[in-house]
Amino acid sequence: MTKRILISLDIDGTLEVGDPPGDLTMEMVRIAKSKGYIIGTCSDRPLSTQRKILTQYNIEIEFAVSKHMLPDVKEKFDADVYCHIGDRDDLDRQYAIKADFDFMWPDEAAAHHWFHK
């Protein structure tokens, strides 16, 4: 049976459209989405801005939350793998650990098979 995978994406320093730009391209996100993964954003950007950014690239996301809301995401979505991808130890990795998510740095994620055909 296929594993259900939930991917939480930081924006700034993680996505190519972030400030600063990160390693994950929007095409990579689109590929992950096409594989049926549950994709959402978890950033310090306003929630409304998170949604707008992804909408601009025609990527439908399942959630947009602040960093401290990863536990809410876990509670809301049933998955086998929960992974947060971000560029900061304090604001990404620590929050991921606290919420019992796996964690990947943007460069690791960009090389991961989730984001490639």
Add this chain to the structure above:
Amino acid sequence: MATENAPQSMYRSEEGLGIWEHRGKVAAVGIGHSPTERRWDGSRDTSVGALSILALRKAMEDAGVTPDQVDGLVITPVTTTGAFWPEEDPLPWDVIKSYNQTDDPLDGIAKLSAEWLLKNMPELTNVKYTQYGPTCMSNALNVASQAVGDGLTNVCLVLKAWHNLPGRYYQSGPNAHDAIQGTSAIRTLWGAPACSGTALQFAEYCRKYGKTHDMMAPFMINSRRNGLMMPEGYWYQHRPEELTAEDYEYARWIAKPANLFDNDIPIMMAGAYLFATSERAKDMKQKPVYILNHASSEAIPRSLTPSLDEVEAETASTARKIYEGAGITAADLSFENMYDGFPQFHQFHIEGLGYRGIKFGEALDFYQTDISIEGPNPVSPSGGNIGAGRSRVWLHTDSIQQIQGRAGARAVTGVKPEIAVSGGPMPLGGNYTVWSATPD
């Protein structure tokens, strides 16, 4: 002789001083802003020195004044947003050497002296008066107002600039050391973020008056909206993102009850104004905005951070000084641009002022009414630091622009912009200016 901080005698920090002796005899005319950036990219043309020169030149051009007509320069020498040059990092000698240097290599990079500016602005051939107004533009404006009124300078440039370096906020400088000299270790709570004192006061405020954090949302939304109409500001120039009530409600706590958006974003920028005697100002390119008074708060808290009682007592006292020296009452204010970085003390300022008749404990209810620029009770039409980034300048720029009729999309339309007050930063410890369309 090196430029010094303004003497205490230049500040109007006591009640009972009467009408300011130079009321209406000093005016702001020109405005100059550099572009904003989130952090310094290390290049020559975006250093804090470069931004400052740009802002000063723009202010002169805006006023229609030639550099040789300027005879005074009042600036704030501290430019840090909380980011200091890391001791272990090599100095950027390529940038430093590309300018005329003072004996401090970080001058123009992570601090700013009047001497550095004069060495690098050879066109300012007639500056005979230089002075520092420490901390922020509000202070420098008070000094410049008094200096022009006292005849120390007739045409005076006023400047505040900010540098912001890569790295985390308040993690360098003295905070990076194992030990702190002097009394800072006692005065500065270990591990507490900068907003923690204001958060404590806000928590006390909510308990005392039965208010809640989410009641701040209309103010935050209004401030960001106004800031997104401030072309000089950071959010307008780089990230035109609105704030919604949901955005505000779900932001993470920094120091509960202060969340991420209750903190302003540190940026690089420089802002400058050209002040002159009213006599000289009337022939300049822009409409003069007359200064009716300047006032200061110098209260010292009893303990580590001011209590709400101390805040309320001091903002009330500050308001009495503001009104007394200007010869006005709260009813004369067309709008207010009191400081908002942190936004949770903006209501302390306006309650102290009695803006639109509000009393202590009523500002958050007032925020639930129409506080927009289109309404009869505009609050922070500049958008402040929340709307345009940390500068402590927007509030003054907006006050001048509104009265000059140059606020563009941000122009207040529900009231006629005739008299305004701006200033800060803290409820205990700030400087304020009363602006007017007419000298009397």
